[in-house]
Structure formats: C-alpha cells, structure tokens
Amino acid sequence: MPAIVTENLTRRFGKFTAVDRVNFTVERGEVFGFLGPNGSGKTTVIKMLIGILPLTEGKAFVDGIDVSADPESVRHRIGYMSQKFSLYDDLTVDENLRFYGKAYGLRNPELEKKIREMIERNALGPYVDRQAGRLSGGWKQRLALSCALLHDPTILYLDEPTAGIDPVARRKLWDLLFELSGQGITFFVTTHYMDEAERCSHLAYIYYGRLIADGTPDSLRALPDITPSGSRRFEISTANVTSALRKARAVPFVKSATIFGRSIHALVKDSITQVELENELRARDIEVEEIRALMPSLEDVFVELTYKKQKEAEVANA
C-alpha cells in the first residue's frame, strides 16, 4: 500500500482554483520532493493531506485512509513541520516536547522514554531548559522535527524546512532525514533549493495548481520537453560570457543558450560533434576555455517546464 495517493485532488477558494486535479502516488520510504514556484499551491496540497483544509473535489488517501472521511486517524500517523517555526517561544525545549507528547496521547513511562530519545537523537541535551524562542534557526528546526516525530509517525510533511537556516544546519537536517528515511519513514518535502531536490528519490513539480512533472530526478532530466530528441547539451566555459552568448546564439545549429555563472549552457543538434562545435565557436571569435557534454540540471528542468507552461498560457490567452 502506497504512503500517499491523490485522485484529482482539487481545492478552490471562491472562484480561484488553487489546486487543480492533482494526481500522484508516494511510495513508502520515499523522500518525495514537492516543488513549484511561490503561490503555486504547495502548502495548500499539504494542508489538505494533513487534514486541516477540506478538499473541494477528489480524494486523498494517507496510509490507505481517506483523509476526508477520517482525519482523526490520519493525524495519529503523520507529523508536520510548517514553514514558520510554530512551537511555543516562551516554553522550554523540554516543555515543548512534553506538551506535544501529551497532545498525541503519550503517557508515562512511554512519554519520558520518547522525550529522552528525541533529546539524544537530535543532541538537544544542552538546551533542554532553554526557551524555544532563544534557540538559533537550526536548533529550532531540530526541536520542531523532534516534536513532529514524538508519536512515531509513518509519514512526515516538511514545508520548506530549510528556509532561512545556515548551510551547515541545512546539510545536517538532510542527513537526519535520510537516516530516518532509512528507518522506513516517508518524507513529503517542499523546497526551493535545487541541491535539495537532487537528493530526493521522487519529485513532483506543481505550477499554478497543476502538476506538470512527476518522476525520479533522472526521469525528469530525460523528459523530451527538456532535451528535445535530436539535441544535446554542452557547457562552454569562456572569459567573456555576455558577448559569447550573443555570438553563440547566432550559430545555426545552436537551438538555445543561457548563461550559468561563468559558462554558457547550449542546446545543440546531436548531429554535431563536440569538436565541430568548438571549431565553429572559435571561428566566431569566442575564447573557449573548456567545453563538455552536460546532463540537464534540475534547475534546467524546472525552468524549461515553467517557460513552456507560460508560453502555452500566452497562446491560450491570445
């Protein structure tokens, strides 16, 4: 039985459709990355799946349980960490843990055991008596994660868990997620960071309420929309990227080119070899430092998909 299944999940606010017939399946133990631009419906989907926002249409099953029919049972199986730190600032680490433990119906000695376990696992020991509001961002996240895990949920929803915390804390949090994932917990994570998306085992991309991509990172890179058949990607390092970009775009067999830092990513006809490309560029007075074949990054994937949808929308409006 999959961890999460949605069937035509839809949510409307008045006339505005925030989530439009979304279908996906998350298997047990996956780290499911849910991506999309701001305001595209990510948080709305999460709120429906955790049972705090009613569905307008469609169905959602969490652990095989219909969310609309039995939100109570769903709540015992899931943990949730929202975008904003949402624990009690004026309560200490220990008191926050204790409150959430009690709220999930844990009783002694089970409660004490779980609290100790969370404090040890997340190295919260030195901070047990500190008020949550006085912790730094990374430690707040750990506390929030601990509170969400106290009742042994099988599925954990994390809404932009690493927004606003430093890179070291970010890395540590992901290491922890993988460790937990290894123990069989399913993760549903939204993020804006592409490096985090690369680490997910399953990705879905939502664009203004519609799901427009769903698959493993590799299957998304291989999408025909991203690398159209008959073309290949190259990365061209050069000293003067701006003038090089203009010149590269003038080459007939270069289908598209964009700047990435100090290099250019170019989509080129696959009948052309790397040597032929290099010669052509040099002939056009581009100082090529290095040239190599490239797999599309996830950023390429999502940018391409977004452009494509925007163009479709423009055509539809015209």
Add this chain to the structure above:
Amino acid sequence: MLSLFRGFVAVSYKEALHMRRDSMAILFALVVPLFEMIILGAAIDTNVRQVPTAVYDQSGIMETGTTEGTGDSRALIDRFRNSDTFAVYRYVHSDRELNEEMVAGRARVGIKIPYDFDRNLVRGDSAEVMVMVDGSDSTVAGQAVNVSTSIGLDESMRRVLSSGQQMPVDVRPKMMFNPDSRSPNFFLPGLMPVLLLMVTVTLTAFSIVREKERGTLEQLLVTPVRPLGLMMGKLMPYFALSLFETAVILVFMRYAFQVPIHGSVPLLILLSTCYLFVNLATGMLISTKANSQSEAMQLATMTLLPSIFLSGYIFPVDNMPQIFQMLSKFIPATYMMEISRGVILRSAGLPELWLNALKLFASGVAVLLIAANRFRKMIV
C-alpha cells in the same frame, strides 16, 4: 464521550506554563480590579449631604433691611440648614443673582422666599416657598426635592396641629440589610461581578487569537487534540486564576472596606463559579471570532458596558423600559448581581439563588459549545 475532550490535560498543562512565563501580565490583570475597587469603595458616596444652596429671602429683607431675615422666614431657612442635606453658602439680593448662582453651578439648590411669606403666615393664608433644584444630577436633585418637600410638610403639620396633638399617621421607615445606608455596602457587592467580568473575558479572549497570530495554531491542529479538549484545556488554568481573584476581591471587600457578608461565603464562591465559567466561555467565543489580539480586546471591552449599565449595577433594572429589561436578562452580570447582593447583603441561600446559578451555568455550556463549533468549522 471522553474522547470529545481529547487533549484537555495537554492543553491545560501548556496554558499553565504560559501563565507562569507571563506572570507580570497576569499579576497586572489581577491587581487592576483591586485598584478600581479602592476607587469605587473609598471615593464614591451616594448619600447626598451638604448640597450648596443659595437663598433669596425677600420676606426677611422686607422686615429687617438685611439679607438675613428674622422671624418665620429665618426659622424656615434654619430648618433647611439643620437637615444636613442643604448647606446655605450665600444670601442673595435678587432673582438675577439667584439665577446666576444656579447657572454657574455654584448653587445646586436655590430657595426663594417671597416678600409676602411672613404676612401670609400671620394671616393664615398659604405661604409659598420656591425651591429650585439643579436637575443635572438626578441623585442630588431627587434627594433635594424629597427633603425640601418633607420640610414643608412637617412645617405645615406643626402649624395645623395644636400642641400636644399626635400625628394622625406616623410612617417610620427602617432600612433593612444596610441599616447605616453605607455606600460601600451597596456598591461593592455590585462591583464584584463587573470586576470579575473584566478579568475573565480578556484572559480567554486572547488565548486562541494569540496562537493564530504566532502561527502555533496550525501545528496544534495537526495533533489529535479535539476542539472541546482545546477549549476546556485553555479555560481551566484561567478558571483557577479567576477563582483566586474572586477570593481576593471578597477578602478586600470584607476587611479593607468592612462590608459585612451576611450569607455563606462558600455558597457565594460556589455560585460565582457558574458566572466565571460563562465569562471565560464568552472570551473563548470572542477568540474564535477575532483575527488579532487588538480585535479581541475591542470585542471583550464591548461586553463590559452593557454589563455595567444593564445589569442593575448602577441603574435598577425595574426602572428600565421594557426592551432593556428584556436585554438585561441576556446579560450574565444581571444574575451574578442578584447572587452577590443576595448573599452578601440579604443573607440569601441556595433556595433563593439556585435558578440564577443554573441559568449562568447553562448559558456557559451553550456558549462553549458554540465556540467549539465555530472552531471546528474554522479548521475542517
């Protein structure tokens, strides 16, 4: 059934911690009512005494040529002075002056004795006296009218009855329950419901809004805590606190202001719990309605004025127009007013007061259910 209250223990544990962390604010909430009590208990005296009075004694001027006359008009003025209600601070020479004193507010009462007063008395004709009363303060005006009328009556009786004759009817009023008619004895038992209202409604009105504002509510909603468990859990620590405040107010009233409590104190506290409950539940309802703490504060303040003016605390309910008498029945303070005045002043017991307490308790349950229902709709 019990599962409806799931989360009760967890939430009351948490709320009690919030209360401890925020002890300054809590202390403030508890102390302010005591200050108000001191002001009302010490400063306000509804017994009217020594009302500034100006006199224009035409009759006396006719006789003696001075503003302070002699004879009958002088005797009458002395009766007024000796009543303790009037304090004659000035004699004037003209209607214009008398009028000026009244308009300026220096005189609340103006007495004019016409030039023919003494002459009419001697002749056995009716001698008129005009008493002008400043109606801008109804308590003072009422007292001045009553006392001056009875002085007139008394003076007439004295002249009509021959000496040694008894009064045909002798009315002897006796003030029960508050024999000295001390103002604190009347005011403070009535003030108690108002003070408790101030404390209780605001305490709970903030509780859910605060979680909404801080973004903690969402996390709470994901837990299996049920709406009624949440409401009761939030209510409980504040209930204990307001019960404590009730005791403090009673102690203050009894020992600082010497208001005797004629009835049973445990009964009073027991019946008060129903009132505390309905107020805390009202705060909870406000909390589900308001979107910010300032909005909650405004809504909570809105409950205060009707409770002061329509509960019978200041103006007797029996004197109100029909529609306001109806309205007063929907105000919890009305019933608590009956309870506190009943127990403290009249030594009333359970047989007289149980219906009031039951009404309060029932409306508390109703309000809490409405609040829980609103809250449920807010989420799923």
